[in-house]
Amino acid sequence: MKKDALFNKKGKEILKLELDAEPFNRMTASFYKYFELSDPYAFRDELFRKWDKLEIFGRIYVAAEGINAQMSVPAHYWDDFLNILDITPELKGIHIKRALQDGNSFYKLTVKVRKELVAYGVPEDSYTMEKVGNHLSAEEYNDALQNPDTVIVDMRNYYESEIGRFENSIIPDVETSKELLPEVKRILEGKENEQVLLYCTGGIRCEKASSYLIHHGFIDVNQLQGGIIQYAHDIKKKGLPSKFIGKNFVFDDRLGERVTEDVIAKCHICGDTCDTHTDCKNDACHILFIQCETCKNELAGCCSKACKDFASLPIEEQRIRRKDPTQVVSRTFFDSRIKPKLSQNI
Ligand SMILES: [Zn+2]
Ligand SMILES: [Zn+2]
Known part of the structure; x- marks a missing residue:
C-alpha cells in the first residue's frame, strides 16, 4: 500500500x-x-x-x-x-x-x-507508570468528597474548568500544561499525608499526574476512574447526585457534553450567563472562546468587530493580508490561555 x-x-x-x-x-x-x-x-x-x-x-x-x-x-x-x-x-x-x-x-x-501521550514536560525520572493513584468509582469519589479534609484538584486547562468542574475543587492557575504538575505540587505542599483527589476529562492526565505526586511524597493520591466522561455516565446509571456541575469540555467538534443544567460561565463579550464555546470564524484568528447567541449574531460568529471586518473581506484580500503579520487581525483582547491548540491538548 x-x-x-x-x-x-x-x-x-x-x-x-x-x-x-x-x-x-x-x-x-x-x-x-x-x-x-x-x-x-x-x-x-x-x-x-x-x-x-x-x-x-x-x-x-x-x-x-x-x-x-x-x-x-x-x-x-x-x-x-x-x-x-x-x-x-x-x-x-x-x-x-x-x-x-x-x-x-x-x-x-x-x-x-507523539513523544508523550500527555505533554507535561516533567523529567522521566519524576514518575513511574507502575505506581499510579487509586482509581475511584463515581460512588467512591462522591463519598471521598464528603470528607472535609480531602483536597480536590482539577488537572485540566483553565478553559475546560471554566464551563464545568467539581464543587470546591482547586483550579490551578497556569497557562500551559508544562507548568501544571510543579504548580499542583506547590499548591499541595504540607498536605502530603492528606487525601488528594484528582480528576480530568477521561482519566489519562491523572494517571501520570498521580504518579508524579506519589513520587514526590504524597501518600494518599486518588483519581477519578475514567474521568468526568465515565463519572457522568455512572451517576446517571446509578441515580447518584452529581458533584460535578456544568459541562464537560471535550476535544472534538462538540466542544462539550452537558453533565448538569448549571451554567457556570459567562459570555466573554457581554458577560451574560453562557457556557457555549465557539471558535472565531475569522480564519486568521480561530480563537476558542465563550459566546452567547446575541453576540454570535452581532459579530457573525467572530470574537470581535475587528475579526468580523477581516472575515468579511474577499478571500483573496484576506490571503494577501495574512502574509503581513501587522495586517492580521487576531487575538484582539483575549488572554493567551483561552486560545488552546485543540489538537495538542488532551
Ligand atoms: Zn454575549
Ligand atoms: Zn477572532
Missing part, C-alpha cells in the same frame, strides 16, 4: 459536508492505555489501515508509552471495531468510554505518533 493511503487528503469543508450527508449514525467513544511500544510508527500504520476501512473518524495519539484515542465509529461497524481491539494484543480488554451525547464529533481519521 502506498504511504499516501495512510493519511487523509481531502479538505475540511468537503469532509464536513460528507459527514452531514451520511445515511447512518455514529457512536463517539474514547479510551487510553499506558503500555510500552517498541515501534509506535508501525502500530500507528496498522491501526490507521484497519480503522480507515471501517470509516472510523477520530483523533488518536500513539507513543512509545501507549495510546490515547477519541473516535467516532459508524454504528453498523461497532462490533467490527471491538473485534479489532480484541485481536490487537496491546488493546485486548481495553476499557471503552462512550460519550454522553453522540453528535458529529470528528470528520476525519487522524492517528499521530
Whole structure:
C-alpha cells in the first residue's frame, strides 16, 4: 500500500459536508492505555489501515508509552471495531468510554505518533507508570468528597474548568500544561499525608499526574476512574447526585457534553450567563472562546468587530493580508490561555 493511503487528503469543508450527508449514525467513544511500544510508527500504520476501512473518524495519539484515542465509529461497524481491539494484543480488554451525547464529533481519521501521550514536560525520572493513584468509582469519589479534609484538584486547562468542574475543587492557575504538575505540587505542599483527589476529562492526565505526586511524597493520591466522561455516565446509571456541575469540555467538534443544567460561565463579550464555546470564524484568528447567541449574531460568529471586518473581506484580500503579520487581525483582547491548540491538548 502506498504511504499516501495512510493519511487523509481531502479538505475540511468537503469532509464536513460528507459527514452531514451520511445515511447512518455514529457512536463517539474514547479510551487510553499506558503500555510500552517498541515501534509506535508501525502500530500507528496498522491501526490507521484497519480503522480507515471501517470509516472510523477520530483523533488518536500513539507513543512509545501507549495510546490515547477519541473516535467516532459508524454504528453498523461497532462490533467490527471491538473485534479489532480484541485481536490487537496491546488493546485486548481495553476499557471503552462512550460519550454522553453522540453528535458529529470528528470528520476525519487522524492517528499521530507523539513523544508523550500527555505533554507535561516533567523529567522521566519524576514518575513511574507502575505506581499510579487509586482509581475511584463515581460512588467512591462522591463519598471521598464528603470528607472535609480531602483536597480536590482539577488537572485540566483553565478553559475546560471554566464551563464545568467539581464543587470546591482547586483550579490551578497556569497557562500551559508544562507548568501544571510543579504548580499542583506547590499548591499541595504540607498536605502530603492528606487525601488528594484528582480528576480530568477521561482519566489519562491523572494517571501520570498521580504518579508524579506519589513520587514526590504524597501518600494518599486518588483519581477519578475514567474521568468526568465515565463519572457522568455512572451517576446517571446509578441515580447518584452529581458533584460535578456544568459541562464537560471535550476535544472534538462538540466542544462539550452537558453533565448538569448549571451554567457556570459567562459570555466573554457581554458577560451574560453562557457556557457555549465557539471558535472565531475569522480564519486568521480561530480563537476558542465563550459566546452567547446575541453576540454570535452581532459579530457573525467572530470574537470581535475587528475579526468580523477581516472575515468579511474577499478571500483573496484576506490571503494577501495574512502574509503581513501587522495586517492580521487576531487575538484582539483575549488572554493567551483561552486560545488552546485543540489538537495538542488532551
Ligand atoms: Zn454575549
Ligand atoms: Zn477572532
